Amino acid sequence: MFSALLLRSKKGDVRADVCSLEASDLPTVGDEAVLLEVLYSSLNYKDGLAVTGTGAVIRGEYPMVPGIDLVGRVQESRHEGFDPGDLAIGTGWQLGEAVWGGYTQQARVDGNTLVLLPAGLSPRQSMIAGTAGLTAMLSVLALEEHGVGPDAGEVVVTGASGGAGSLAVALLGSLGYAAAASTGSPEAHAYLRALGADRIVPRSEFEDGPARPMDTGTWAGAIDAVGGDTLATILSQVQRHGSVAAFGNAGGHALHTSVLPFILRGVNLLGIDSNTCPNARRRTAWERLADVLTDAHYERIHAETIALDAVPEAARRIVEGQVQGRILVDVTA
C-alpha cells in the first residue's frame, strides 16, 4: 500500500484527499511503462489551480492524482532508457493533468516522458527547480539562441518572486546578466537581490499596458511569467532585435499589442512551453540547470517542504499569490 493525493469531482466540486492505494490501482500507460518510487514533487501555479478546482487544468478522468512534477527511483522498467535503481525526473507531458501525476509515493509513467536526473543535481534540488526551473532554463536558452547574452544589456523578469520567476532571476544573475526583477511584492525585494537581481521594478510600471506602440527601448530581453498588459508593455520597451521569452499568464492571457515592435525593431516574441518540450531539449536544459545553479540558490529559492496532506492548503496560497519561491512536496513524509 502507498499514499497518494486523489482529486475527485462531484457536480463540479473538486475534493482532494490523501488515500491508500496499491500498485494495481495505478492506470496503465502503454508498452514502455516505468514504475517509480516517487521521492519528491513540487507545487506549481498550475497545481494550485488543479487541486483547488479553480482552473480547467484536469483534462483526464477523475479520480486523478495531480502534481505536474516528480522525481523518483526506478523500480521496474519496460523502457530501454531506464534500469531499476536509476533516478528519473518527470515534468509536464500532461502529468497531473491528463495522466496521474506526482503527488503519490508510487507512480507508473510512460518512460518516453522521463529524463534521467543529471549529475550534480540531487533529487531534492531537482524538485525545488521542477517545472519552474525547467521553464526558466528554457527561457534563458531561447534568449541566448536569439543573441541576448550577458553583454546585451538589461533583461527584465516579471512575476519575479514566483517559482519560475525566482529561478529565472537566479539563472540570469549566475550567468552574469544585468537582471531587473519586476515584482508586486515589496517584501520580496531583499530576496530577489540576494538571488541575483541588480534592480527591482515595481509590477505597477507594466500592468497598465503600453503608453505608446513603441516606447523607449529599455530591455535587451525579457522573461515573462505574467502575460496580458504586462507583456504588451514590455514588448513596446524592448530594444532593437531584442527578445522576449513568454511562458506565463499569471496576469491574464489576452494580448493587446501592435506589430510595430516586430516590424520596426525586429523584436522577437518567443513562446516557451515546458509541458510538450521535446526530451532532447529537456535533457539539455536540465544539464545546464545543474551546471549553473549552486546549492545556495536552491536553498534561497526553497520556501518550505510540505507533506501530501498539506498540499490543498498550499494550493490555495499559490493561487492567491502568497507564495515566494518554491514549495517542495516530500511525498514520503
Ligand SMILES: NC(=O)c1ccc[n+]([C@@H]2O[C@H](COP(=O)([O-])OP(=O)(O)OC[C@H]3O[C@@H](n4cnc5c(N)ncnc54)[C@H](OP(=O)(O)O)[C@@H]3O)[C@@H](O)[C@H]2O)c1
Ligand atoms: N509555459 C510553461 O511551460 C509554463 C511553465 C511554468 C509556469 N507557467 C505559467 O507561468 C506563470 C507562473 O508560474 P509559477 O508556477 O512560477 O507561479 P507562481 O509561483 O504563483 O508565480 C507567479 C507570480 O506572478 C506574479 N503575479 C501573480 N498574480 C499576478 C497578477 N495578477 N498580475 C501580475 N503578476 C502577478 C507574482 O509575482 P510578484 O509578486 O513577484 O509580482 C507571483 O508570485 C503561471 O501563469 C503558470 O501557469 C507556464
